[in-house]
Every structure is written in C-alpha cells, then in structure tokens.
Amino acid sequence: MSLPLFLVAELPVAGGFRLDGPEGHHAADVQRITAGERLLLGDGRGGLATAVVTGARKGALELDVEHAEHVPAHDPSITVVQGIAKGERGELAVQLMTELGVDRIVPWQAARSIARWKDAKPLERWRSTVREAAKQSRRPWLPEVTEPRTSRQLHLTGAVLVMHEEAAVPLSAAELPAEGEITLVVGPEGGIAPEELDALAAAGARPVRLGREVLRTSSAGAAAIAALSTRLGRW
Amino acid sequence: MSLPLFLVAELPVAGGFRLDGPEGHHAADVQRITAGERLLLGDGRGGLATAVVTGARKGALELDVEHAEHVPAHDPSITVVQGIAKGERGELAVQLMTELGVDRIVPWQAARSIARWKDAKPLERWRSTVREAAKQSRRPWLPEVTEPRTSRQLHLTGAVLVMHEEAAVPLSAAELPAEGEITLVVGPEGGIAPEELDALAAAGARPVRLGREVLRTSSAGAAAIAALSTRLGRW
Structure with missing residues (x-):
C-alpha cells in the first residue's frame, strides 16, 4: 500500500520536522500513525518528501525527512x-x-x-x-x-x-x-x-x-x- | 436531451404497445410522460426502439413504435x-x-x-x-x-x-x-x-x-x- 500523504505549507528538504495543525491531528489522532512508520509530505505544488516518524504525541508527529523531490506539473x-x-x-x-x-x-x-x-x-x-x-x-x-x-x-x-x-x-x-x-x-x-x-x-x-x-x-x-x-x- | 429509456422483456418491432408494470408506473406516474412525447424502449440485449406516446393513464402508457434497431454487442x-x-x-x-x-x-x-x-x-x-x-x-x-x-x-x-x-x-x-x-x-x-x-x-x-x-x-x-x-x- 502507498504511504499516506499529508499537506504542508512549506516542504522541508531534510532533517527534523514537526507535523502539527489539522494535518498533524489527522495523522497522530485519527490515523494513529506512530514512531517507526513512514509517510509522505506534499506541498501541493509538486514537492513531495518521504519521512519517518521519530515521535508521536497528541496532535503532532515528529518526523525525520529522508528524501525530497519535485514532480513537474503536467504539460499539457x-x-x-x-x-x-x-x-x-x-x-x-x-x-x-x-x-x-x-x-x-x-x-x-x-x-x-x-x-x-x-x-x-x-x-x-x-x-x-x-x-x-x-x-x-x-x-x-x-x-x-x-x-x-x-x-x-x-x-x-x-x-x-x-x-x-x-x-x-x-x-x-x-x-x-x-x-x-x-x-x-x-x-x-x-x-x-x-x-x-x-x-x-x-x-x-x-x-x-x-x-x-x-x-x-x-x-x-x-x-x-x-x-x-x-x-x-x-x- | 436524449429520450428517456425504459426496459421491456420483449421489444416490439412496430405498431401499438402498452408499457405497464414498474417501468410503465415510472414513465406515467413518476416522470409524468404524456401523449405526444417520445421515448426509447430497450430489451437490454441490444434491441432499441423509439416510440411515441399515444395515451397515458395511471401506471401505463400506450405507445406507437416508430423504429426498431439492433445494436451489436461490443467486441472485444x-x-x-x-x-x-x-x-x-x-x-x-x-x-x-x-x-x-x-x-x-x-x-x-x-x-x-x-x-x-x-x-x-x-x-x-x-x-x-x-x-x-x-x-x-x-x-x-x-x-x-x-x-x-x-x-x-x-x-x-x-x-x-x-x-x-x-x-x-x-x-x-x-x-x-x-x-x-x-x-x-x-x-x-x-x-x-x-x-x-x-x-x-x-x-x-x-x-x-x-x-x-x-x-x-x-x-x-x-x-x-x-x-x-x-x-x-x-x-
């Protein structure tokens, strides 16, 4: 199965990142994603990153970004x-x-x-x-x-x-x-x-x-x- | 707009036809199709006919079948x-x-x-x-x-x-x-x-x-x- 995708305003390119706000709530409290699992971050403008969860608490996940890429827009x-x-x-x-x-x-x-x-x-x-x-x-x-x-x-x-x-x-x-x-x-x-x-x-x-x-x-x-x-x- | 389609067990090829049963109820009482309007009849096995409504009463329509054709099945x-x-x-x-x-x-x-x-x-x-x-x-x-x-x-x-x-x-x-x-x-x-x-x-x-x-x-x-x-x- 594909990794779940969460949208962020600015895509981190590497290192630590905190996923909070509504997306963090959805990931941590609704989907109950926990440490060790992996997910996708996207900025909705072609930026995609894979990340591993290093910590989870109510409303937020701590992530370690592994790999970021930019997918070109469709043309036409x-x-x-x-x-x-x-x-x-x-x-x-x-x-x-x-x-x-x-x-x-x-x-x-x-x-x-x-x-x-x-x-x-x-x-x-x-x-x-x-x-x-x-x-x-x-x-x-x-x-x-x-x-x-x-x-x-x-x-x-x-x-x-x-x-x-x-x-x-x-x-x-x-x-x-x-x-x-x-x-x-x-x-x-x-x-x-x-x-x-x-x-x-x-x-x-x-x-x-x-x-x-x-x-x-x-x-x-x-x-x-x-x-x-x-x-x-x-x- | 396309004519509405009603399904019948046996498709009439020409002449008068009474659309009754659940499809007749739907046509006459729900869609309120009345004399002078046209519709399609289909048998679900490629047969299609156009018909004009000559009479409408509760639960049934009287039709005059104008034209019937057989559409071949898709291949493949x-x-x-x-x-x-x-x-x-x-x-x-x-x-x-x-x-x-x-x-x-x-x-x-x-x-x-x-x-x-x-x-x-x-x-x-x-x-x-x-x-x-x-x-x-x-x-x-x-x-x-x-x-x-x-x-x-x-x-x-x-x-x-x-x-x-x-x-x-x-x-x-x-x-x-x-x-x-x-x-x-x-x-x-x-x-x-x-x-x-x-x-x-x-x-x-x-x-x-x-x-x-x-x-x-x-x-x-x-x-x-x-x-x-x-x-x-x-x-």
Missing part, C-alpha cells in the same frame, strides 16, 4: 469547466476528476444549472473535496478550483473541447496540442443551452463526444480526463 | 472483476463502470475485502444499480452481474489485466486483443493480497498501472474502461 495541463450540478453530483464530479488527474476546475454557473451558488459554502466544499481526493490519490499537485463563473465570465484559453453527445467527432480523434492547456467544457445535468454552445463555438471551442452512451455530469469530466490521459501518454 | 467485450468494497463505494464503482460501458461485472470476495456478502441483498443492489445506470446512460446492452466469487472461484478467460499501482507497464502500452474478451481485475480498498497476485500471474494475468497516482477501488475500473475505450476506438 487539463482544465475542466464543470457545469454546477446539485450538491452530491457536483462533489462526486470534483472528486473523480481530482483522482484521475485534472489540473484546474472552473465551477460554471451555466444557464441550465439547477443549483445556484448563493454564498461561498459550495465553493469551499469543492475545494475541500479536491484536497481530500488529492491526498487520497497521492497527487503531488493540488488542482486549483477557481471562483465560479457565469457563461459571460468564461474566458477560455488553450485548446477548448466541449463535451456534447451530438458532436460528430469522438474525443479519441480530436486534435490535441503537445503542450500548453487543454480545456474541457462539461455541461450541468440539463445540458448546455443552445446559446451557450453557439458562444463557445464562436470562441473557437470544438464539440466532441465520448462513445454512443450518455454520460452524466458527474462522470463525463472524469471519463474525458481518462481518455485524454491515455492519448497524452500520462497513463 | 470488457469484463471487470471488481473487489467487493464497502456499500456505497462498491455501488459507485458499479454505477460508473456501467455508465462508461462495462459489459460484465464479477463481484469478487477478495482476501482483503472488508465487507463480506452474507446474503443476496448486496448482489441485488449491484444489479439494480446497473439497471438504473444503464437506463440513465441509454445503454442498449444491460451489463451482466454474475454471482459473487472468491479468489479460488475466479476462472478468468480472455486477456486478463490486473490493475496494480506497482506494475511496470502502463495500461496505455498493454497489448490488447482485437476481439474476444478483455478482463480487468480491480482489487478492494485494501488492495490485492500477494498470494492473489501470484495466483493471477500464474493464470496468465498481466499487471498494469494507470498513471502515477493512486486510484480508489470505486474509480479504478471506470478509469480503466475509459482508457480501454479510447484505445479500442469505442470512443
């Missing part, structure tokens, strides 16, 4: 513009995409999004879901979750692909850039509105489909990331 | 031997795999499966999850969920790939057959035990990995199906 990166879906469905989408390697998530308050974000709580939930999923899958880079955007506020960059079940081109045949940014647009439960599709097409986005089946908003982004990862040689 | 097919996981995680795995195109699921009571299936209820839940997900994603073929198997009861056929995070070969580089059956083995939360890995290897299974990150048992099968679908030209 994958951004998903994710249509906001009802609570659980949206969080499931975010969790799956993080596990599978998304680099950046843009919450999209689309015309047909049934859920409307009225305060900061849903964004905080997406961010904490990303954090937990990134730890679970031992990701060296923590995906960014931007502020939510309306359709007018979307300023898409890089190669933009819109997941659409009526598209003629399969994702497996879409031209991909060798570097830079790939942006996938995934609609909400009710789909992408015609005027949104038109605006996306006018901005250079290309519609693509994934198979003959209908994918839900909670799995479409993750499925597309898996397909892209295969094509880009990530997997 | 994809079977996933899925390590039994705790309730929700197992059902999520089954749901995602069905949405993404799995053809057959073998529930695997692995050495490290924390959950033990003691009666028929968990199997029934997997089967109803498959049925709902297949309807949701408009799949013409309903994936089979076999009886649960222990490690000794696994009789693997076709090209067998074992998802393992320490494997040297990425799934994107694994040799795939052009036809027949591809079997993916996905361990439970605690992973595949060494003696199970040995037995699988002795039976000709090849270990493969998906990227550098750690995938959970609830998403590993779905991610692998997405990767395979891209390579096999399904997507």
